[in-house]
Amino acid sequence: MRRLRFFARLGFLRELLSNNIESVKDIWFLLKALGINAMPNTVMVVSHDNYYTETRNKSEIQKRALRLKTIEALEEAVKPFVGLVVPMEENLFAILLETESDGEHQVKETLQMGSQIRDRVEDYAQVSVSIGIGRRYKDIHNLHLSYKEALAALNYKFFLGKSQVIHIENVLPYSDDMELFSMAVESELAVKVLSCDKEGAYSIIEDLVNSIGTAGFLNPLSIKSRFLEIFNFVVKVAFEAGGDKEVLAALCGRYIEGILRSDTLEEAREQVREFIGGIVEEVYEGRKRMNLVVFERAIRYIQENFRKPLTLEEVADHVHVSPYYFSHGFKNFTGMSFIQYVTKLRVEEAKKLLLSTNLSVKEVGKMVGYSDANYFSRVFKNEIGMPPSRFKLSKKFHIMRNFSEG
Numbered sequence: 001m002r003r004l005r006f007f008a009r010l011g012f013l014r015e016l017l018s019n020n021i022e023s024v025k026d027i028w029f030l031l032k033a034l035g036i037n038a039m040p041n042t043v044m045v046v047s048h049d050n051y052y053t054e055t056r057n058k059s060e061i062q063k064r065a066l067r068l069k070t071i072e073a074l075e076e077a078v079k080p081f082v083g084l085v086v087p088m089e090e091n092l093f094a095i096l097l098e099t100e101s102d103g104e105h106q107v108k109e110t111l112q113m114g115s116q117i118r119d120r121v122e123d124y125a126q127v128s129v130s131i132g133i134g135r136r137y138k139d140i141h142n143l144h145l146s147y148k149e150a151l152a153a154l155n156y157k158f159f160l161g162k163s164q165v166i167h168i169e170n171v172l173p174y175s176d177d178m179e180l181f182s183m184a185v186e187s188e189l190a191v192k193v194l195s196c197d198k199e200g201a202y203s204i205i206e207d208l209v210n211s212i213g214t215a216g217f218l219n220p221l222s223i224k225s226r227f228l229e230i231f232n233f234v235v236k237v238a239f240e241a242g243g244d245k246e247v248l249a250a251l252c253g254r255y256i257e258g259i260l261r262s263d264t265l266e267e268a269r270e271q272v273r274e275f276i277g278g279i280v281e282e283v284y285e286g287r288k289r290m291n292l293v294v295f296e297r298a299i300r301y302i303q304e305n306f307r308k309p310l311t312l313e314e315v316a317d318h319v320h321v322s323p324y325y326f327s328h329g330f331k332n333f334t335g336m337s338f339i340q341y342v343t344k345l346r347v348e349e350a351k352k353l354l355l356s357t358n359l360s361v362k363e364v365g366k367m368v369g370y371s372d373a374n375y376f377s378r379v380f381k382n383e384i385g386m387p388p389s390r391f392k393l394s395k396k397f398h399i400m401r402n403f404s405e406g
Contacts, residue, residue, distance in 0.1 A: 009034045013086045017043065017094055019144035027140055038082055040096035040143060042106070042136045044114055045150040046074060046121070049128040049162040051091040052261035067091075069125050077120035081113055094147060099136050106136045107169045114165040122163065130157040130164040130263075158220040158264055174219045184384060186233045189276070191344050193237055194334045195299065196287075198280045202273055209269045227259050227272055238279050240335035242286030251278045287333070294319045295333040298326070306345045307369055312338045346370070347383045354392040361388045 012030050015021050021030075030036075048070055055063050067090070074085045074093055084096040095117070101109045114131045121129050132154025134146030149168040156171050157164045185208055192201040212223060235248050255275035262268040287296070298319045302310065315338070316326035330338050346368040353364045365376030365388075380388045 009036065010086060012036075013084060013094075013096065014088065016140075017086065017088070017096075017144050017147040024139075024141050036084070038084060038096070038098055039140065040084060040098050041138060041140065041146070042097045042099045042110060043134045043143060043146040043150045044095040044097065044110070044117070045088075045132045045134075045147065045154050046093045046095060046117075046129050047154060047157075047263075048091050049130055049157070049263055050267070051263075053258075053263075053267065063090075066127075070121065070127065070129075073121040073124035074117070076124060077117040080116075094150070096143070102136060107167050110136075111165055111167055114167075118163065118165055128162045130154060130162060131166070132156075133165070133167040135168060155220055156217065158223075158262075158268075159217055161264055161266070172217055174217050186230060187344060187383070188348065189230065189234055190237045190335065191341075191348065193234055193276070193280055193283055194241055194336075194341075195303075196280055196284045198277055201276045201280060205269065205272050205276060209265065209272075212265060223265070224259050224262070224268065227268065228256060230272075231256060231259075231275060234276065234279055237335045238283050238286070240331075241283050241333060242289065243279070243282045244286060247282050248279070251275060251282070294321060295329060298330065299334070302342060303345065306342050307349065307367060309369060309371070310342060342369075343379060343383065347380055350376075350380060350388060351384070351391070354388055361392070364388065 012021075012034055016027065021027055031039075048066075055066065058066075067087070071085060071087060071093065074095065078085060078095055078097075081097055086094040086096065088094050097110075097113070099106055099109055099113075110133045114133055118129055118131055121127070132150040132152070134149030134153070137143060137146050153166040153168040153171055156166050160166065185204065188204050189201055192198075192204060212218060231252060235243075235252050238248055239245060252275075255271050255278075258271040258274075259268055262271055298315050301315055301318050312327060313323050316323045319326070321329070327338060330341070334341055336344070349368045350364050353359055353367060354361075357364075359367070361377065362373040365371075365373050368376075370376035370379070377387050377389075380391070384391060386394070
């Protein structure tokens with residue numbers, strides 16, 4: 001009977017936090033019937049940092065033992081505050097508390113309580129935990145609002161790191177600035193992957209993640225979704241370049257799960273780096289299997305000569321194959337046509353020159369292989385989304401502004 005009552009209490013509290021009990025009268029009746037004397041008005045949400053990373057290779061029995069140890073630690077930690085601990089999900093626990101203060105005093109009071117609970121749990125269970133805290137609601141029927149706020153606050157540990165105690169009043173709304181996720185990132189990654197340039201690909205990922213860190217608080221779900229779009233694009237590039245379908249599918253499955261379960265931006269960074277590293281290695285192995293040395297020579301020749309007028313026939317002649325064979329083989333080898341590949345290299349070089357020199361658009365065009373300035377501008381706009389003149393001004397202004405603000 002005692003065990004049945006225990007599970008009934010848990011079920012009631014979960015339903016209360018999920019806003020599934022509409023009648024205030026029913027809430028009061030169930031509180032009394034289940035022997036719950038506390039009148040909670042504030043919710044904290046606790047999660048074990050890096051839970052999925054640390055339990056990836058653990059059995060279900062080991063995972064259950066860890067969760068039970070965390071619950072025991074939480075129950076011991078909340079005793080001084082007469083709190084109720086409610087397991088919500090595999091790695092999510094709610095704490096229902098009765099607090100006395102409102103406004104700034106409530107924030108200060110609950111942050112102190114949260115810090116004490118975190119420290120006791122980490123000391124007892126030897127795990128890192130983070131805590132999100134919602135506002136105080138006098139009407140118990142609105143307790144679910146405090147729970148939602150606590151969840152929202154907890155999400156900010158994605159940016160702040162591990163072992164955090166975060167009150168909803170102390171976080172800023174998410175930013176809508178998604179410019180840093182431009183399609184150019186995919187194109188740049190494609191070139192690095194197809195060139196088997198692992199360090200170059202890592203550098204692009206580092207720049208992307210650093211941009212996220214300086215762009216305000218973007219919604220973590222949006223960030224993860226964009227990472228997954230990049231994954232999908234890079235896998236297609238790798239497959240067309242000769243990567244094994246099953247190997248690529250296994251990489252994708254493993255790291256998609258890793259991204260979705262990343263607790264922090266740093267964890268997500270490592271997942272993306274590992275994924276890109278695996279993709280580059282598979283492209284390299286795929287090329288070895290295809291035994292297309294001729295196209296590796298062609299790539300080197302293109303990279304050395306793309307700054308001057310260059311034709312498919314010239315490159316084919318250099319590697320001693322017919323233009324027809326070269327055209328089809330190059331597409332299979334790189335995942336893009338000869339013209340697309342040369343255009344990517346030229347536009348990337350043009351971007352660097354536009355930002356680092358005082359050369360005119362016409363001069364930059366000539367330096368990367370375009371004698372016609374108007375044609376260069378059209379090509380650049382098709383690739384980047386804006387003409388080179390606008391790119392030069394807007395990006396330099398952005399860099400100067402960041403420098404002056406720093």
